[in-house]
Amino acid sequence: MILQQIINGLSIGAVYALLAVGYSLVYSVLNFSNFAHGEVLMLGSYIGFFSLTQLGVPFVVAIVLSVVGTGVIAIVLERIGYRPLRLRSAPLLYFMISAMGLSIFLQNLTIVTIGPNFRTYPDIISTAPITIGDLYIGRLDLMIFGITLLSLLLLTWFIYGTKMGSGIRAASYNMRVASLMGINPDLVVAIVFLLAGATAGVGGMLFGMKYTVYPWMGTLTIKAFIAAVVGGLGSLPGAVIGAFLLGITETFAAAYVSSAFRDLFSFALMILIIVIRPGGLMGVVSQEKA
Amino acid sequence: MSPYLQGILILAGINVLAVLGLSLLTGFTGSFCFGQAGFLTIGAYVATLLTMELHVPFAVALLGGALFSALVSIPLGLPTLKLKGDYFAIATLGFAEATRLIVENLEKITGGSRGIPGIPTKTSLPIVLVLAVVASICIRFYVVSRHGRNCVAIREDETAAQAIGINTFRYKQISFFINAALAGLAGGLLSHYVGFIQPAMFGIQKSTELIVMVIFGGMHSVTGAILAAIILTALPEVLRAAAAWRLVAYGAVVVLIMVTRPQGLLGNWELSRESLMAIWNGLKSRFSKKAVGVDHG
Numbered sequence: 001m002i003l004q005q006i007i008n009g010l011s012i013g014a015v016y017a018l019l020a021v022g023y024s025l026v027y028s029v030l031n032f033s034n035f036a037h038g039e040v041l042m043l044g045s046y047i048g049f050f051s052l053t054q055l056g057v058p059f060v061v062a063i064v065l066s067v068v069g070t071g072v073i074a075i076v077l078e079r080i081g082y083r084p085l086r087l088r089s090a091p092l093l094y095f096m097i098s099a100m101g102l103s104i105f106l107q108n109l110t111i112v113t114i115g116p117n118f119r120t121y122p123d124i125i126s127t128a129p130i131t132i133g134d135l136y137i138g139r140l141d142l143m144i145f146g147i148t149l150l151s152l153l154l155l156t157w158f159i160y161g162t163k164m165g166s167g168i169r170a171a172s173y174n175m176r177v178a179s180l181m182g183i184n185p186d187l188v189v190a191i192v193f194l195l196a197g198a199t200a201g202v203g204g205m206l207f208g209m210k211y212t213v214y215p216w217m218g219t220l221t222i223k224a225f226i227a228a229v230v231g232g233l234g235s236l237p238g239a240v241i242g243a244f245l246l247g248i249t250e251t252f253a254a255a256y257v258s259s260a261f262r263d264l265f266s267f268a269l270m271i272l273i274i275v276i277r278p279g280g281l282m283g284v285v286s287q288e289k290a
Numbered sequence: 291m292s293p294y295l296q297g298i299l300i301l302a303g304i305n306v307l308a309v310l311g312l313s314l315l316t317g318f319t320g321s322f323c324f325g326q327a328g329f330l331t332i333g334a335y336v337a338t339l340l341t342m343e344l345h346v347p348f349a350v351a352l353l354g355g356a357l358f359s360a361l362v363s364i365p366l367g368l369p370t371l372k373l374k375g376d377y378f379a380i381a382t383l384g385f386a387e388a389t390r391l392i393v394e395n396l397e398k399i400t401g402g403s404r405g406i407p408g409i410p411t412k413t414s415l416p417i418v419l420v421l422a423v424v425a426s427i428c429i430r431f432y433v434v435s436r437h438g439r440n441c442v443a444i445r446e447d448e449t450a451a452q453a454i455g456i457n458t459f460r461y462k463q464i465s466f467f468i469n470a471a472l473a474g475l476a477g478g479l480l481s482h483y484v485g486f487i488q489p490a491m492f493g494i495q496k497s498t499e500l501i502v503m504v505i506f507g508g509m510h511s512v513t514g515a516i517l518a519a520i521i522l523t524a525l526p527e528v529l530r531a532a533a534a535w536r537l538v539a540y541g542a543v544v545v546l547i548m549v550t551r552p553q554g555l556l557g558n559w560e561l562s563r564e565s566l567m568a569i570w571n572g573l574k575s576r577f578s579k580k581a582v583g584v585d586h587g
Binding site: 033080093096100104108109111219258264267268270271275278 | 320322369370372373374375376377379380381383384385387388391392394395494498501502505534535537538540541542543544545546547548549550552
């Protein structure tokens with residue numbers, strides 16, 4: 001029973017991880033939370049859905065279309081909503097508000113244009129679970145876990161193994177000094193949004209397959225945001241650890257306490273962590289000095 | 291006055307009350323609060339239960355709702371007000387969602403997600419109007435007082451504010467407390483106006499709508515927030531046909547304001563005798579110039 005719950009927790013945690021990384025990436029470079037990330041995920045989910053149903057392309061092509069689409073969307077959103085603020089070094093509060101505006105805009109635009117109804121993805125994979133002894137592992141869950149792991153590995157390779165990746169890491173320490181070293185800040189920001197958007201695209205497809213597609217599914221990413229906060233905003237390993245911690249907490253709360261209060265436990269976990277460690281588990285508490 | 295117009299005015303007044311504290315907390319003190327709906331929920335449910343279960347007078351029920359909501363802000367603020375911008379925003383969002391979940395699941399007391407019907411409709415236009423005007427005047431004077439200026443100092447640079455001896459945490463607590471009290475009051479008035487409450491009325495959407503009002507009116511102006519609350523309550527009534535597009539426009543306007551005019555509609559302009567005199571003098575001089583022009587012609 002406990003092992004089964006851990007498996008369920010890991011399967012939810014994996015998707016949270018993929019999305020939490022998107023929040024943390026943007027935070028690490030720009031120091032604000034991109035509240036519109038959830039809406040990018042939602043758009044990715046729709047791109048995947050329409051590619052599968054309208055264009056009738058195979059699953060792999062759909063996922064590529066979704067990733068490319070959300071990557072481009074994320075860059076465009078940065079250009080519209082954040083770049084002007086960045087150029088005049090506006091207070092961080094304005095970034096947050098702008099992100100919130102983008103989120104409201106995209107969500108409601110989707111409701112008005114595509115419609116508020118829930119849409120179900122066509123079955124990609126058999127729904128019969130794999131049984132090992134007493135344990136049930138859904139084929140879809142396994143596939144989601146695999147795709148998430150692959151995406152995270154690719155991302156890790158990019159950040160830690162390429163020249164552009166070290167540019168991003170440099171910019172996350174100090175954007176101004178990095179730009180003095182010949183790193184183009186606009187390019188770094190664009191790449192960061194491309195990566196965050198791409199992970200949201202994969203996440204959107206996975207969420208769509210596991211649940212359904214609907215305009216306000218972006219609010220699901222609140223959980224991913226909590227995971228990023230728990231792990232420490234700006235830290236990629238932190239985001240992944242936070243996500244798995246949250247996934248397991250949630251499934252255990254749902255199984256042993258009450259499924260109605262599941263979300264209460266996520267919020268409680270977050271408050272607890274940021275009270276004990278204000279920067280999150282792996283985050284760096286930035287000391288402001290006068 | 292037609293009941294329809296009266297209804298709009300009552301809702302506008304309630305929104306003004308809900309926005310005033312937010313203007314102080316987010317606009318003047320610089321703490322981005324994403325959980326205003328949580329305080330509205332608490333105020334609405336406490337006031338309603340006081341009326342329905344304990345049959346206390348309306349004024350006591352309203353006061354109880356506001357006070358309870360304000361008291362909740364103290365334990366909530368202790369850990370969260372120390373947090374930096376994003377963390378505080380998400381913590382308040384978490385608080386609002388948690389409040390909604392608790393209300394939804396305490397079915398015996400709150401009626402769960404079906405809500406509480408049949409609340410006596412005691413909220414009338416004069417009551418709302420008086421409360422909104424009194425609260426507006428109080429907040430208006432608070433922000434220009436020494437205390438209000440301390441809040442602005444915190445918003446501009448918390449470290450520097452601390453360095454010149456402002457107890458930043460204390461001032462944030464006060465702003466948070468006032469915000470919670472006013473939102474609780476607004477919640478109580480709302481439940482006794484609509485006559486029915488359910489948790490779905492106080493979702494993230496509600497928090498967003500209220501914070502948009504503050505941003506739209508001008509984050510550094512109480513007058514702006516009040517004006518925005520009135521305009522944005524009345525506008526959807528006027529533009530019924532475009533109701534679906536309202537929120538799309540809200541989002542676009544918020545981004546547009548941040549990108550082009552972050553000071554909002556009124557910037558830091560406030561309604562006062564001096565500012566009115568300035569407008570009057572401006573008009574007078576323009577008028578007299580015109581008169582001179584006519585003479586020449």
